Amino acid sequence: MSIPSSSQPLAGIKVIELSNMITCSLAAMTMSSQGAQVIKVEPPKMGDKMRPLGTQKNGVSGFFHNCNRGKRSLAIDLKSSAGIKAVKELAMQSDVLLHNYRPGVMDRLGLGSEVLRKLNSRLIYVAVSGFGTKGPMADLPAFDHVIQGLAGFTDLQSSEENSFDFIKTFICDKVTAYTVGQAATAALLARATTNEGQHIDISMLHACLAFMWPDGMMHKTLKDDDRFKMSPGSDYFETINYKDGGVAVAPLSDEHWKTLLPMLGYPELLNTPLYASIASRMTNMDQVMKVLREPRNDIGVEKAIEILTAADVPCSPCTKRDDLENVEQIKAIGALETYVTKAMGELTVATPPILFEGKKTSQAEPSPLLGEHSKEILQELGWEKSLIDALIESGDLLVTNI
Numbered sequence: 001m002s003i004p005s006s007s008q009p010l011a012g013i014k015v016i017e018l019s020n021m022i023t024c025s026l027a028a029m030t031m032s033s034q035g036a037q038v039i040k041v042e043p044p045k046m047g048d049k050m051r052p053l054g055t056q057k058n059g060v061s062g063f064f065h066n067c068n069r070g071k072r073s074l075a076i077d078l079k080s081s082a083g084i085k086a087v088k089e090l091a092m093q094s095d096v097l098l099h100n101y102r103p104g105v106m107d108r109l110g111l112g113s114e115v116l117r118k119l120n121s122r123l124i125y126v127a128v129s130g131f132g133t134k135g136p137m138a139d140l141p142a143f144d145h146v147i148q149g150l151a152g153f154t155d156l157q158s159s160e161e162n163s164f165d166f167i168k169t170f171i172c173d174k175v176t177a178y179t180v181g182q183a184a185t186a187a188l189l190a191r192a193t194t195n196e197g198q199h200i201d202i203s204m205l206h207a208c209l210a211f212m213w214p215d216g217m218m219h220k221t222l223k224d225d226d227r228f229k230m231s232p233g234s235d236y237f238e239t240i241n242y243k244d245g246g247v248a249v250a251p252l253s254d255e256h257w258k259t260l261l262p263m264l265g266y267p268e269l270l271n272t273p274l275y276a277s278i279a280s281r282m283t284n285m286d287q288v289m290k291v292l293r294e295p296r297n298d299i300g301v302e303k304a305i306e307i308l309t310a311a312d313v314p315c316s317p318c319t320k321r322d323d324l325e326n327v328e329q330i331k332a333i334g335a336l337e338t339y340v341t342k343a344m345g346e347l348t349v350a351t352p353p354i355l356f357e358g359k360k361t362s363q364a365e366p367s368p369l370l371g372e373h374s375k376e377i378l379q380e381l382g383w384e385k386s387l388i389d390a391l392i393e394s395g396d397l398l399v400t401n402i
Helices: 022-033 062-068 081-093 105-109 113-119 144-150 153-157 171-194 204-216 254-264 278-283 285-293 301-310 321-326 328-332 374-380 385-394
Strands: 014-018 037-042 071-076 096-099 124-129 198-203 239-242 245-249 315-317 336-341 345-350
Touching: 014 022, 014 081, 022 037, 022 062, 022 071, 022 096, 022 124, 022 171, 037 081, 062 345, 071 081, 071 374, 081 113, 081 374, 096 171, 113 124, 124 171, 144 153, 144 171, 144 204, 153 204, 171 198, 171 204, 198 204, 239 285, 239 301, 245 301, 254 285, 254 301, 278 285, 301 315, 321 328, 374 385
Parallel strands: 014 037, 014 096, 037 071, 096 124, 124 198
Antiparallel strands: 239 245, 245 315, 336 345
């Protein structure tokens, strides 16, 4: 058994993941990067729905790879008795089970929390849903974009009344994934004292409301009539766009604006009440931000960064995604790594962002081919070769060799 260390605190922890798409996949991969052993249980015919989405090689997409490195794949049909038997036996040996099936599905399969935790009282069973387990939408299908809409993200992202825009990344999936990882590790910590596992419910909707609320709903948090109203923090974001690129800037203090206004070509606004204080700027945000949207001086990105940096104004150039690998600061912190796998060739991925004891962690590992580890996992459970071969023959089990 692996022993936990400062850089691999979850070493020795066994995780079963039954999921499609990002949420549980990314949560389990994060746990894997910290030392956990993860078995991903997938349908044998097509596997996780992420597998074919986007740029791919040998049937594995970059999208899938970015959420599934360092795992083993068991491709077995959960509608078969063998599939149910396999998951039950894995659960008896595991510490954490993650799934994102709709409420009630796992119970109907005979793999509900009560059933598996009777087999293993130390099991931490994490059930992830789209909308929660109660209410009129509990049984409906969920997707990141749908949660963005219901949780107010599409309103937050739009600058026009009665207009809604998506955040162009699967933010709700990823926010929920990190919430799942935090909850599972907190439950492991509790188990060290109680010696008992527990059932955990997490909905994407609730996780995303909690994520958005601190700043996105700061203007709706205080309810008394005598509150001093200001714009939400979401109104405080504008890039400065020049012909040669953009600048991201966060002018928070009065001193910042003393540098920013002349640079933008508005020195006459320095002593006006509108820009005189944080309170004034926060209550007139649309007017204040207009100078960022419409700079009079097109001095270019490099000069703007030079002026802002000299005045200690938080800023950075806006980077095109295709140029991220060339950014010196990203190189300096080792945020990306490139390596080669047998099935997918050369890959570049983001490294785990946590530096335990100041040490960089690598996760330069392959993501599994569908069913790549099916045979060895069942053999580890003590299943006979004849049974494994029969399951392969019936199509209830897929074994893929590299």
